[in-house]
Amino acid sequence: MKTVIFDLGGVLIDFCHKQMCKQLASVCEMEPERIHKVFFTDTLGDLYEKGLIDSQYLYLKLCHEAKKPLNFNDVMHAASAIFKPIPQTIALLEELKSKGVRLLLLSNTCEAHFQYAEKNYPFLKKFDGFLLSYKVGMRKPDPKIFRMALCMANSSDCLFVDDVANHTQVAIEHGLPSHHYTGPENLRNVLKMRRFL
Numbered sequence: 001m002k003t004v005i006f007d008l009g010g011v012l013i014d015f016c017h018k019q020m021c022k023q024l025a026s027v028c029e030m031e032p033e034r035i036h037k038v039f040f041t042d043t044l045g046d047l048y049e050k051g052l053i054d055s056q057y058l059y060l061k062l063c064h065e066a067k068k069p070l071n072f073n074d075v076m077h078a079a080s081a082i083f084k085p086i087p088q089t090i091a092l093l094e095e096l097k098s099k100g101v102r103l104l105l106l107s108n109t110c111e112a113h114f115q116y117a118e119k120n121y122p123f124l125k126k127f128d129g130f131l132l133s134y135k136v137g138m139r140k141p142d143p144k145i146f147r148m149a150l151c152m153a154n155s156s157d158c159l160f161v162d163d164v165a166n167h168t169q170v171a172i173e174h175g176l177p178s179h180h181y182t183g184p185e186n187l188r189n190v191l192k193m194r195r196f197l
Contacts, residue, residue: 001102002196003158005149006127008107010163011181012090013083013121023078028066038065048110051134055111080116085123088184092191093126101196106149106160108133108140141170150176159194161187 009015018032021039025032039045044061047053053061055076063070093103105127107114111134118124131149133139140146140162149160149171160178162168168178179190191197 001100001155001157003102003104003153003155004096004191004196005104005106005131005153005158005160005176006093007160007162007164007167007181008105008109008117009083011086011161012093012123013085013117015082015084017082020079020082023081024062024075027074027078028062028070029068030066034065038062045110046139049108049133049139051111051137058112076112076116080112083113083117083120085121086184089181089187090123092184092188092197093123095197096191097126099197102153102155103127104129104131104149104152106131106140106145106162110134140164140167143170143174146171146174146176150174159191159196 006012017040021032021035024035028035038061044053044058048058059070059072059075062075096103103126105124109132114132114134129152131145131152133145136145136148138145146160158177160168160171160176161181162171162178163181165180168180171178179187181187188197
């Protein structure tokens, strides 16, 4: 069976870390630069995406940084309401399904972001399986996650689609055919050329 393995952020939905920092700063009454440091300089975001800390730990860490109790739901919403769907790529999912193509999702994501996406984006129901960094304890471009994707695809005719060139390069080096996503029309052409559409 043909299988296409999609990345989520940057391919199916756009996201903005700057917006996340601004929203969390508002909830925590802190400077956005300080939120950015906590997530990206102090590697909290990396740990969260690897599932090495959970949402409760993140919440308590932000309470500590803010030096006051915060509302858990407000924190999770501020951290997660940062996405914008990419309709042209999402439309390809239905076309692929109609051709009998199996769909998998391989994403560097965290608990809060994926829960938000599941709640707000029905297109995720089209997927036959998920390989999520926070569930498996590793992030792209770790070669092991690409080998896991290959096993999950269980198909000699598969394609991985990601907007980060380094991810697709490492995936190719470890036997996973890949396409560096630069836009929906280019992807459509590649899928047609490879007879997925």
